[in-house]
Amino acid sequence: MKELEDRIRRDGTVKPGNVLKVDAFLNHQCDVDLFDQMGTEWARLFADRHIDKILTIEASGIGIACMAARHFGNVPVVFAKKTQSINLDGDQYVASIYSFTKQREYPVIVAKRFLHEGEHVLLIDDFLANGNALHGLIDICHHAGVVIEGIGIAIEKGFQEGGKKLREEGYDIQSLAIVDSMDAEAGTIEFTSAQ
Numbered sequence: 001m002k003e004l005e006d007r008i009r010r011d012g013t014v015k016p017g018n019v020l021k022v023d024a025f026l027n028h029q030c031d032v033d034l035f036d037q038m039g040t041e042w043a044r045l046f047a048d049r050h051i052d053k054i055l056t057i058e059a060s061g062i063g064i065a066c067m068a069a070r071h072f073g074n075v076p077v078v079f080a081k082k083t084q085s086i087n088l089d090g091d092q093y094v095a096s097i098y099s100f101t102k103q104r105e106y107p108v109i110v111a112k113r114f115l116h117e118g119e120h121v122l123l124i125d126d127f128l129a130n131g132n133a134l135h136g137l138i139d140i141c142h143h144a145g146v147v148i149e150g151i152g153i154a155i156e157k158g159f160q161e162g163g164k165k166l167r168e169e170g171y172d173i174q175s176l177a178i179v180d181s182m183d184a185e186a187g188t189i190e191f192t193s194a195q
């Protein structure tokens, strides 16, 4: 998606350790108009799918998933939580994820009452790197017995293994920008155009 690639080129910065910082429009400050355009694009890419619900992970998935939901007939958005709290009551699905940015394991939790067997779910997340976060969500989906119709990603780091592994597993992944390579010293970011 050209608008997203242009924005990454303009406002993204490359940090050592292969981390792309996009907090000016995605991970801290949110560009709602850009999110809306991303929702339009996912709706086009998944137009032949029936979606009952969108599932994402807090925090940065929530904004893009909610804007996307507007383009899928205002379906509910469920976000997996990363910490237990007294507000999280009832039976839960829990998976463990290794965080690329935090370099540690953390749980992802979804209350059982928000995912129902047989529902058709679209997964959405901000980044796809090694695929750990998505594998956690997929694990929860399998336990809940929902059907994963597709996976919408804002930025895929194509030089990491996650996208390749998940496509080999048969998932329909639509990434709006795929970063081919990036260089922290030169500050350059190269893309593969997804479609």
Ligand code: 5GP
Binding pocket: 018, 019, 020, 021, 022, 027, 060, 098, 099, 100, 101, 125, 126, 127, 128, 129, 130, 131, 132, 133, 134, 157, 162
């Ligand atoms: P994975 O689990 O696929 O290795 O990484 C995906 C998760 O790690 C995303 O949800 C995102 O929060 C974070 N992440 C991975 N790589 C990057 C990156 O380069 N920049 C940012 N901002 N987050 C990243």
